[in-house]
Amino acid sequence: MALPDLSVDLGRGLVLANPVMTASGTCGFGEELARLFDLRRLGAVVIKGTTLRPRSGNPPPRVVETPAGMLNSIGLQNPGIDQVIAAKIPPLARYGVTVIVNIAGDSPAEYQELARRLDGVPGVAAIELNISCPNVDRGGMVIGTHPELAAETVGAARSVTSLPLIVKLSPNVTDIGIMAQAVVGAGADAVSLVNTFTGMAIDVERRRPILARGVGGLSGPAIRPLAVYQVWQVFRALGGGRGRPARVPIIGMGGIMNARDALEFILAGASAVAVGTATFVDPWTALEVVEGIEQYCRRHGVQAVRDLVGAAQEAAGAEVEQHDGEQGGEHDGE
């Protein structure tokens, strides 16, 4: 049998050699991982969330472990977009790594400015808009939970760049399908999900939240079943179904620790996946996921990994269908 075709097309010319990327904020700017293995063997590297101005981040403690997961509140520590463009992207680009830049702003205007500065920068393959930030302009409204604000933000970025735009959705919503529809309507070329779930851990001896900022974002295997389901939902909300692809490709993530986990996302409807927290536990995970997916394809006689996208939706019986209506598919409430 020929090598399985692992390539994926994420739209607007963004074609990856394979469907596996690193998740933003979990691989820095690629420098550390580049010493361990050849980053070109990954589909793409999504670098740390970048803001207009440099940010020194939140006071520690910034992470706390929870059952099969971790909460983080790093506070978007990063050197700012200009420094990222000047010093962080060039070495990766020179080396031939597919670089996706994750950006975060306080307002549609800030996202627009970030996108403008990235447009035309050599070596930037795509922009990922992290829209889970509180919107300061709109009195603390969160872009990632309001379809109109999200659409406005995507539209603003869309108008200033011809780079592929991936919009990273927040899972902290009643119906992530509606968010996906809104950003695709506004010009997103792909959506990625999930970002972290908002959570908290309390130090019962000291009677206060453990993280210095109180709340944090939950990542890791604990959230995997929730993330897989949200990918499943978005696939349907974007018109995907038995044999039909979704309107735009989905990048799935949330607790992927190995190839089996990654395949759950692909079968639920993701065209590509990202490895996040797992990299902390084992820096070679993303590479092993690539290899594991390839092995799976060989073992099952799958010619192209894209044939697996959403395949579990096809298999799902009427009961799943019926259960999984417009409103986000509540199960029966146990």
Added chain:
Amino acid sequence: MALPDLSVDLGRGLVLANPVMTASGTCGFGEELARLFDLRRLGAVVIKGTTLRPRSGNPPPRVVETPAGMLNSIGLQNPGIDQVIAAKIPPLARYGVTVIVNIAGDSPAEYQELARRLDGVPGVAAIELNISCPNVDRGGMVIGTHPELAAETVGAARSVTSLPLIVKLSPNVTDIGIMAQAVVGAGADAVSLVNTFTGMAIDVERRRPILARGVGGLSGPAIRPLAVYQVWQVFRALGGGRGRPARVPIIGMGGIMNARDALEFILAGASAVAVGTATFVDPWTALEVVEGIEQYCRRHGVQAVRDLVGAAQEAAGAEVEQHDGEQGGEHDGE
């Protein structure tokens, strides 16, 4: 030092000897646990979700283990309200156990009918309305995610019973605080949270969801940080704060495995807690949580457990405060 006072007042005359209950659907109708220990040592026993007509439940597989959690789709298997009233409640009541009956319906009218039948039944201490069921009348809208529908449902039940009404909130919403405000406005005496998070696990070898019904509800330690945060949010949404109690008591649950975990919920704002999935792992957990809370109070010189309710909110600095706005307190989106 005198024994700490563990009693809690959940409103409308529902006073529990201690703040620990079993969560609905995780202790059947109390029969099995009653053989293992004296159920009167718990604050209350919340029995399996009961519907108007008997239900035989979903086809297996009904559960799948996930990292530090489990997905279930039992399908509300129960003998129906009449049989529950005739055969399940009397033995518990005779024995002196504080019994809370969890009910589930398809429409406000069904909840009303269930509440009507329970009103005046000897030994029923309170009703818990599980409002995470899809509403058939409203074309599949989910009561637990629509504030108006939820309020209508609570109002309907309220009008036919003088029993204390606890409303069990779904965590699958953008802002659970808004849901809490809606049901309290409609007459809920207390709120309980969280019910399970909707999730899915996929069998990658067979390329289909593992559960027969596709989706399921995630419970167990994996969700604890999410549940603690939702209790924290609801406490604030109901006016709780430094030294101020919430407008109605909160019953917290989600992944409580021991007394330390239970104290996280109490410190976040819960007046009482429920032990769910942990009972499967160790049927004596709820009892051990009672004992552990008592020991904690002694060790810390706490006179009454109610003095701990929301205590972590008092300690939380301005940063948590600032972070935690009306819109549900997004962290900064990492």
Added chain:
Amino acid sequence: MNAETLVKAVGLVTRAERSGRGFFRLTLHAPEVARKVQPGQFVMVAVHPLVAAEAESLVARWDPLLRRPFSICRADANRGEIALMGETRGRGSALLAAALPGQRYSLLGPLGRPFRLERARRRLLLVGGGMGVAPLLFAGERFAASGHEVSVLFGYRTQSAVVGWEETAAWAAGRYLATEDGSAGEKGLVSDVLRRLLAERGKVDAILACGPPGMLAAVTGVAREARVHCLVSLERAMGCGFGVCLSCAVARPDGTYALVCTDGPVFAAEEVDLTV
């Protein structure tokens, strides 16, 4: 459920045998369980070994979260020991396969309804498939000791999958071995061998069967045709093992569900619908 007898016990591993193919057999010192358990019953085993008592409260390891059901395949009340045998299927069994002597595991049990037979049913045939022989080994030994005439018919995929066969020699009146590929014993499926045996050997008062779903469906079919009383021991994914989670549902002929953990795991064949 024999709920009266359910205890939380600590099982100290006194012996841990492993074979290359992922089979394992653990002998555990757990006197209370050893004393109470009856053939067909099982224990729910926490798959994480306990740590030092003073640290146990610190050590919350919730992945894997749920206990795993294992049949008791031998019990020695005098020595206070029980034995479990298993094969590596997923993460829980893989962890148990790594158990070392001296480690301690938390057990809940004994659980479930045992094999129950009137004395008059003297001639028993135990039909096991693969690891399903586990509860039958215990049953065979006990029923033989109490005066029944016990024969065994065990089937496996292939020779290297044969497990628990040797020890039946001590108590079995008749011993029949089959493998699907014929690499050991007779070639064929147990259900086919069973049909022939029932025709050739004449009267059997009861069949006790345990094994994979397909095999059980076939075996109960043969028993029904031959009008032989048949008890089956079933396996289902279990959340709790003592009747509170409702996860271990098995269909009854009337379309409602029975619980494998408390209504079973041993059922009379006609109580359950093994075709769904």
Added chain:
Amino acid sequence: MNAETLVKAVGLVTRAERSGRGFFRLTLHAPEVARKVQPGQFVMVAVHPLVAAEAESLVARWDPLLRRPFSICRADANRGEIALMGETRGRGSALLAAALPGQRYSLLGPLGRPFRLERARRRLLLVGGGMGVAPLLFAGERFAASGHEVSVLFGYRTQSAVVGWEETAAWAAGRYLATEDGSAGEKGLVSDVLRRLLAERGKVDAILACGPPGMLAAVTGVAREARVHCLVSLERAMGCGFGVCLSCAVARPDGTYALVCTDGPVFAAEEVDLTV
């Protein structure tokens, strides 16, 4: 980070010592780490023992999820062994405290910047508090072997908390012991004893310190007053240990943050602000 040297290694437990108070010391066969590691460096240890290779891929145990950082307190390149010492604090350390000889643990390392000193700084004083002595034991032995004159001042809460003290006899020129309650050695805080020692004993070319935050803040204060060059080894909660998660932030004097895992764990005292 000495990222060039980071490997994923398997450490086979060859010796596991435990004391009643939750202290443990593990000797691990991990030749590549033993060869590369320099004093002050650490490893990230996965707290779940590995299972049989063929089952490892099946066994996903994600709770606890993250590896735990442990300093290397001894390395023997010839025998291919390293040693870790620890105390039971939470669930990760409690699990490691239960390690048995023959078990294997996954390690990432060696990680972090080691203690680096010019040859000219001949007279060294190692100041350790509690379990903070761990990296100093390795440093003391190596610096003494390469011709430095090494003295130690170790402080503990009380006598039963004394750990790592005996082995300093092999290489330390001067040995000072203090406990807060006076139950062993001198009564008092290490920082107070340090102040007196610096005054009495005269010239020290560098202080190497490791211990709890309060102690380090006090020790660096004394060193600054006495104008003695001071290196500190810091501990912070770590997500990854190799610079990608940004969780191990420590404030610099200018208000920005350094990373303990890659910029440290060893810092010159003036590089970090230990008061925040």
